[in-house]
Amino acid sequence: DLLRASLFEPGAWVPPDVLRSVGSVPMRMTALQKREHVLERLLKANARQDDSLLLGTSQGLLLNELRCSPDATLEPFLEVVRAVRDLTHSSVYSSNASFILYMLGLAIDVETFVVHAIRQAEAGAWDSPRSLERLHVHRQSLHAYLHGTIAPTLERWRGEAEGLNDMPTASVVHSYLALLWTNAQPAxxxxxxxxxLLGSVAFVRARHGFGLGLLRSQLLEQEGEDELTPEARLVRLLQVQWIATGKVR
Structure with a gap:
């Protein structure tokens, strides 16, 4: 995922054994050069490697930008995630739903960085009252987006899925409803x-199962619970308890 990789480059967590000065950078290669490069790496354990993974700041690119230029970083990002507003009327079964959930996850992760930057500033890790003020403003904007634009859409999707007795889809929606509170503050x-929040957590805990081995559409095509064999009932019970059943025969 190129977008997430660009946003969340983890420069602060580079392993100590590779934390060294950059000696080379990625370069364009022809198909022949790429094959030769791969062959050299296979034949020689000490073949020269590029240092593309080391390019970044000591604090990570996003956190560095939040410290130095919060407006230039977050205002365009908010415009991007707000673009889903025109799609929020879609059904939970539409192709738009996956895109909306992707943008929701992206917004939550960026909000996590914003909250972390605010905590660092308030703890005295860096001194920029102006940046801290703007981070608080943008954090409120992200909160308003998540709980003012996305939450009503998720609630509508929840009702749609539960109305069709589609528990797998309802579990997914409830999980995202709980994720909205990832970075919640006491206030x-x-x-x-x-x-x-607790209702969504309890619903997922009771209804979600790992190792189902079926697509949602396949689950919907199954017969009712009353027609399941005793073995199938036992598998369902294990799945509800979060026990993987992929290898159960």
Whole structure:
């Protein structure tokens, strides 16, 4: 995923054994040069490697940009994620749903970096009152996007899936409803929001199963629970308890 790789380049977590000065950078190669390069690496354990994985800042690219230029980084990003607003009327079964969930995950991860940058600044790790002020503003914008634009869409999808008794899809929607609160601060919670969060967690815990080995469409084509064999019922029970059943015969 090129976009996520560009945003979340983990420069701060480069292993110590490879944390060294950059000696070479990636370069374009012809097909013949690529084959020769691969062959050299296979034949020689000490063949020269490029240092593309080392390119970055000591704090990671995104965190560095949030410190130095929060507006230039987050304003375009917010415009990108807000582009899904025109798609939020779509059904949970439409092709737009996957794109909306992708952008939701992206927004949550960026919000995580923003919250971390704010905590670092408030702890005195770096001094820029202006940047800290802007980070607070953008964090509120991300929160408003997640809970003002995305949350109602997820709630509608939840109702749509549950109305069709499609528990696998409903579990996915509930999991994203819970993820909305990944970076919540104490002030964000109320009795109603805590109830909703715990409800989603409990639903996923009770309904989601690992190792199903079936697509959602295949699950929908199955007969009702009453017609399952005793062995199939046992497998379902194990799946509900998060026990992988992929190797069960």
């Amino acid at each position: 964000d919670f109320s009795p109603a929001t805590v109830t909703a």
